[in-house]
Amino acid sequence: MSCGRANEQGAQFCKSCGAKLSQSDNSQQGMNNSASDSDAAFKQNNGYQQYDISENVYVGTTRMTKKEFDKCESIKPITKNLMVAAIITYVIGIISFVVNVIVAGNIFGILDVVIVVGLGLGIQLAKSRACAVALGAYSLFNLIFMMILTGRPGGWLIIICAVYAIIYTFKYQKTWNKYQQTGQL
Structure with missing residues (x-):
């Protein structure tokens, strides 16, 4: 999931747009992306889907540090x-x-x-x-x-x-x- 720009081998983030390049199982904990997980969360919240923010949670480990941020081409x-x-x-x-x-x-x-x-x-x-x-x-x-x-x-x-x-x-x-x-x- 990046803008399509070529990045260095082993880079974790796109140097142009800052998107995380490789998705690991550890960084996806707490995020529901499939329809069945969303339905389960809907049922768990007694039908109040607006309170289910699990799809919007952005795990902190998937963000760049300031040092990595400073190396981005756009910065x-x-x-x-x-x-x-x-x-x-x-x-x-x-x-x-x-x-x-x-x-x-x-x-x-x-x-x-x-x-x-x-x-x-x-x-x-x-x-x-x-x-x-x-x-x-x-x-x-x-x-x-x-x-x-x-x-x-x-x-x-x-x-x-x-x-x-x-x-x-x-x-x-x-x-x-x-x-x-x-x-x-």
Whole structure:
């Protein structure tokens, strides 16, 4: 039961649509797919078939893990964009470290580096919407602070990175939640 796309030998899930490729007896426990099982459930429920949800139960072991989900072809563009956003935060962290801590000698500049790199790690590893939104708020704070301090805006790259991260973390979570509910990508 897949979309027809060729998959790797031994793959449990279709890389394109996320459907389970091989049905085992263990994953079908609790699921009634034949007419006689449905009739038995109807009789068991005293004629109230609407309460028989056994045909709609989706056993948890037939779903992909997040690691398997990230490898699906339809998810790779989203995860790639999240990786790009995270890499940009790392570059911003390195630039901030060099300029603020090494060149200017501002030891408190390390706090900026820790915040930016930490939020980048949250975006890359956890695909965290909270980290993306926090990066956006932090970047706006930096923009306003730079305008007050120097009279001109600064930190545009981190704002662009934050917007990018917010868009793709929300897309990722929306796709993951849809997969969790329906079993389809």
